[in-house]
Amino acid sequence: MLGEFDFINWIRAQQSKSDLVQLPAGDDLAVLKWPADELLLVGVDQVLDGVHFDSAVHSPRAIGRKVMNRNLSDCAAMACLPAAAVAAVALPKGSDLQYARELYLGLKEAADPFNCALIGGDTATWNGKLALTVTILGRSAGIKPITRSGARPDQEIYVTGPLGGSILGRHMSFVPRITEARAIAAACAVTSMIDISDGLSRDIRHVCDQSRVGAIVFEDRIPVHGDAVTLRHDGRSALEHALHDGEDHELLFTTPGPVPANLPAIHIGITTEEPGVRLRTASGDVPLDSKGWEHKL
Amino acid sequence: MLGEFDFINWIRAQQSKSDLVQLPAGDDLAVLKWPADELLLVGVDQVLDGVHFDSAVHSPRAIGRKVMNRNLSDCAAMACLPAAAVAAVALPKGSDLQYARELYLGLKEAADPFNCALIGGDTATWNGKLALTVTILGRSAGIKPITRSGARPDQEIYVTGPLGGSILGRHMSFVPRITEARAIAAACAVTSMIDISDGLSRDIRHVCDQSRVGAIVFEDRIPVHGDAVTLRHDGRSALEHALHDGEDHELLFTTPGPVPANLPAIHIGITTEEPGVRLRTASGDVPLDSKGWEHKL
Numbered sequence: 001m002l003g004e005f006d007f008i009n010w011i012r013a014q015q016s017k018s019d020l021v022q023l024p025a026g027d028d029l030a031v032l033k034w035p036a037d038e039l040l041l042v043g044v045d046q047v048l049d050g051v052h053f054d055s056a057v058h059s060p061r062a063i064g065r066k067v068m069n070r071n072l073s074d075c076a077a078m079a080c081l082p083a084a085a086v087a088a089v090a091l092p093k094g095s096d097l098q099y100a101r102e103l104y105l106g107l108k109e110a111a112d113p114f115n116c117a118l119i120g121g122d123t124a125t126w127n128g129k130l131a132l133t134v135t136i137l138g139r140s141a142g143i144k145p146i147t148r149s150g151a152r153p154d155q156e157i158y159v160t161g162p163l164g165g166s167i168l169g170r171h172m173s174f175v176p177r178i179t180e181a182r183a184i185a186a187a188c189a190v191t192s193m194i195d196i197s198d199g200l201s202r203d204i205r206h207v208c209d210q211s212r213v214g215a216i217v218f219e220d221r222i223p224v225h226g227d228a229v230t231l232r233h234d235g236r237s238a239l240e241h242a243l244h245d246g247e248d249h250e251l252l253f254t255t256p257g258p259v260p261a262n263l264p265a266i267h268i269g270i271t272t273e274e275p276g277v278r279l280r281t282a283s284g285d286v287p288l289d290s291k292g293w294e295h296k297l
Numbered sequence: 298m299l300g301e302f303d304f305i306n307w308i309r310a311q312q313s314k315s316d317l318v319q320l321p322a323g324d325d326l327a328v329l330k331w332p333a334d335e336l337l338l339v340g341v342d343q344v345l346d347g348v349h350f351d352s353a354v355h356s357p358r359a360i361g362r363k364v365m366n367r368n369l370s371d372c373a374a375m376a377c378l379p380a381a382a383v384a385a386v387a388l389p390k391g392s393d394l395q396y397a398r399e400l401y402l403g404l405k406e407a408a409d410p411f412n413c414a415l416i417g418g419d420t421a422t423w424n425g426k427l428a429l430t431v432t433i434l435g436r437s438a439g440i441k442p443i444t445r446s447g448a449r450p451d452q453e454i455y456v457t458g459p460l461g462g463s464i465l466g467r468h469m470s471f472v473p474r475i476t477e478a479r480a481i482a483a484a485c486a487v488t489s490m491i492d493i494s495d496g497l498s499r500d501i502r503h504v505c506d507q508s509r510v511g512a513i514v515f516e517d518r519i520p521v522h523g524d525a526v527t528l529r530h531d532g533r534s535a536l537e538h539a540l541h542d543g544e545d546h547e548l549l550f551t552t553p554g555p556v557p558a559n560l561p562a563i564h565i566g567i568t569t570e571e572p573g574v575r576l577r578t579a580s581g582d583v584p585l586d587s588k589g590w591e592h593k594l
Contacts, residue, residue, distance in 0.1 A: 003591040022336065026507070027444045028374035028491060029340035029435060036333035039319065042416060043326035044383040044432060048423040077325035086341040088385075088430045091592075119339060125592040126345040128426040133385045133419075135341060135432035138326060147324045194325060210323070295301040295388075295422040 004123045007100050011121065014108065018117035020083055030119035032084060032137075041080045041138035041145060045070045049129040053172065060099050062172050063132060064106020070197070071136035072114055072176035073249045077195040078145045079185040080138035082116035082178070089123050090131040103132060114178055143185050151192040151211035151254040153273040158265040160184075161250040163200055164228025164242035171247035180264050181251055187260050193253040199246040202290040205277055207252065217269040217288060219281045243279075244291040301420045304397050308418065311405065315414035317380055327416035329381065329434075338377045338435035338442060342367040346426040350469065357396050359469050360429060361403020367494070368433035369411055369473035370546045374492040375442045376482040377435035379413035379475070386420050387428040400429060411475055440482050448489040448508035448551040450570040455562040457481075458547040460497055461539035462524025468544035477561050478548055484557050490550040496543045499587040502574055504549065514566040514585060516578045540576075541588040 008026070015024050023031035034040055047067040049055045055063070068085065075082045087107055091100060100123065111118060116136070160177050177195070184190060192211055196203045200222075208215050219239065225248075228241035236244075259265040269280075279288040305323065312321050320328035331337055344364040346352045352360070365382065372379045384404055388397060397420065408415060413433070457474050474492070481487060489508055493500045497519075505512050516536065522545075525538035533541075556562040566577075576585040 003593050005591060023442070023444060027446070028371040029338040029377070029433075029442070031375075031437075031442050032337040032339065034331040034337045040329040040331045040337070041326040042329065042381070042383055042432075042434065044385045044417060044419050044430070046385040046387060046419050046421060046430070048387050048421055048425060050425065051421060051423045074325040078328075080326070084339070086339055086432055088341045088343040088432075090343060090345050090428050093593075120341060122341050122343050122430075123592060124343060124345055124348060126348045126426070128345060128347065128428070129423070131387050131425070131428045133341070133343070133430040135339075135383055135385075136326075137339065140328075145320070145326070145328050147320060149324070295420060296390075 007097055007123055010101065011104055016112060016117055018084065021117055021119055025120040039140035039145060041078055043071065043074045044133060044135040045074065046131060046133040048131050055130050058172060060102035061106040064103040065110040066172050067132045067134045068107045068110035069174060069176050071134045072110065072116065072178060073195045075136060075138040076177040076181040076251060077193055078138060079143050079181045079193065080145055081141040082114045082136055083139045084117045084119045084137045085111060086120040086135050087118065088121060088133045090128060091125045092130055093125050093127055095125065107134065143182060146185060146190050146193040148192050148194050148207045149210040151207055151213050151271050153213050153271050155191055155254045155256050155271045156267055157215060157254050157269040157271060158259060158267055159223065159250050159252050160264045162223040162225035163196065163248045163250060164225045164238065164245045165231045166227065166245055166247045168227040168230060170227060174249040176249060177251050184253065184259060184263050184265065187263060188255050188257055191254045191256065193251055196248045196250050196252055197246055198294065199244045199291065200252065201243050201288050203252055205290050208277055214272040214275045215269055215277045216272055216280050216285065217277065219279050221268045223266045304394060304420055307398065308401060313409060313414055315381065318414055318416055322417040336437035336442060338375055340368065340371045341430060341432040342371065343428060343430040345428050352427050355469060357399035358403040361400040362407040363469050364429045364431045365404045365407035366471060366473050368431045369407065369475060370492045372433060372435040373474040373478040373548060374490055375435060376440050376478045376490065377442055378438040379411045379433055380436045381414045381416045381434045382408060383417040383432050384415065385418060385430045387425060388422045389427055390422050390424055392422065404431065440479060443482060443487050443490040445489050445491050445504050446507040448504055448510050448568050450510050450568050452488055452551045452553050452568045453564055454512060454551050454566040454568060455556060455564055456520065456547050456549050457561045459520040459522035460493065460545045460547060461522045461535065461542045462528045463542055463544040465524040465527060467524060471546040473546060474548050481550065481556060481560050481562065484560060485552050485554055488551045488553065490548055493545045493547050493549055494543055495591065496541045496588065497549065498540050498585050500549055502587045505574055511569040511572045512566055512574045513569055513577050513582065514574065516576050518565045520563045
């Protein structure tokens with residue numbers, strides 16, 4: 001019977017080279033030489049069977065890609081470059097080595113295009129469902145990290161793409177907006193940014209709360225994805241899907257000025273001194289409640 | 298009903314100060330300024346219900362402490378200082394906020410004595426069992442990281458304390474040997490080191506394989522913990538428990554010379570040019586098979 005150390009030995013043979021890495025996966029800890037002129041950004045994101053994917057439907061390759069892409073999307077939200085990642089996997093007993101390898105190849109498939117080195121991990125089996133956790137290290141690489149807290153009143157609010165209906169499949173296959181984030185941050189004064197993971201209505205509130213501003217979102221400017229239109233017969237309109245669905249992983253950002261036309265930026269609203277998030281409709285302003293995703297405790 | 302954001306807001310109020318941290322938990326990623334003269338060490342370790350703890354028996358405080366201590370023990374194994382950590386928790390649906398807080402307080406209780414800042418996390422609920430994952434960042438802080446691969450033939454093998462029977466309780470309450478590791482590494486030329494998490498017989502093999510040496514372990518020098526003696530009626534001798542049980546989290550290390558007597562180091566064997574791990578008994582040398590812990594795939 002094969003075991004975790006066969007898996008670890010196989011992983012060691014897969015590792016991509018990275019200038020940062022002095023000692024890759026295989027010891028108690030990996031060792032990196034961090035560039036002196038770069039800030040280090042760190043975050044963690046997990047995917048769980050039955051919540052973020054369905055192991056009966058989605059391939060291990062797609063599951064691996066998703067958790068890595070969620071972490072890469074956090075790098076996009078800060079306008080940093082991914083540098084390295086570690087992963088922990090809790091495998092249901094009876095999973096075979098091939099399944100574990102496919103998870104890893106999914107991680108790698110998502111990480112490689114962004115030169116993000118997989119430098120460590122932890123593999124365990126249990127009488128439980130599949131859980132996969134990735135921690136990412138990002139580097140500032142010449143751009144000051146963009147937080148959620150820098151928006152000021154009377155700034156413009158943009159998103160990088162159409163929203164809603166990601167459950168039809170895009171939640172497993174989105175492309176993290178790292179290239180777009182870096183281009184936008186280099187071209188204009190971005191004061192705050194977040195990736196839309198919990199839904200526009202909830203994520204815009206994170207920015208407003210942390211920046212101590214309010215916002216007005218123009219209903220007729222929300223870019224509604226075709227998938228949201230497809231879903232409109234489930235009792236919620238396409239607009240509602242665009243406002244509240246999660247896992248689009250487009251970016252929401254604020255800036256005092258216009259964004260150059262060659263960049264993917266759709267103007268959807270303005271920040272206000274008055275707190276609260278409102279939706280400007282043809283019949284007036286209404287509160288835009290946060291209906292996006294929140295884990296209940 | 299409370300949710301993950303109530304938990305996140307509570308966590309933000311708990312965070313300890315750290316000179317490294319420019320932006321703590323609460324944004325998409327935390328931001329650190331890494332000292333230019335220090336290497337960055339990174340690793341991840343998870344604990345799973347039914348494998349590393351039993352949620353019906355162990356308190357959330359103890360579970361939080363354990364996963365953090367496992368990660369701190371990896372720092373000990375490299376002789377680095379812990380600097381910062383992030384945590385991901387998959388909570389069974391129905392867990393309340395108090396339970397989540399206790400997990401966090403367990404993490405913090407273990408991390409605080411080593412000035413390890415908790416700088417981020419991910420909280421989710423699912424129809425699954427409790428899983429808790431910590432990623433740790435360590436700093437070299439003036440000592441070159443000690444790997445598993447530096448042992449050479451004819452060096453001395455030491456462990457830092459008695460082994461075996463940790464299942465009786467020490468696996469939940471061990472103290473990571475960071476202070477000891479730093480003192481030993483500062484006092485003598487440590488050529489390789491590992492923490493004993495999978496059992497002496499397996500972890501010594503990791504060192505031998507990665508250093509391309511063999512080892513002879515003297516049966517009569519193995520420090521047998523009282524817990525191993527207590528367990529000797531289960532069909533395995535106290536010695537067998539000391540050789541093969543996991544989760545002691547004492548350190549195993551090699552060095553060419555003796556260790557000053559004021560340091561916790563018990564001499565148990567020597568490295569050899571001939572590959573393989575052997576146990577030297579009163580009736581001759583016998584192979585020491587790796588019977589320690591391995592997750593099966």
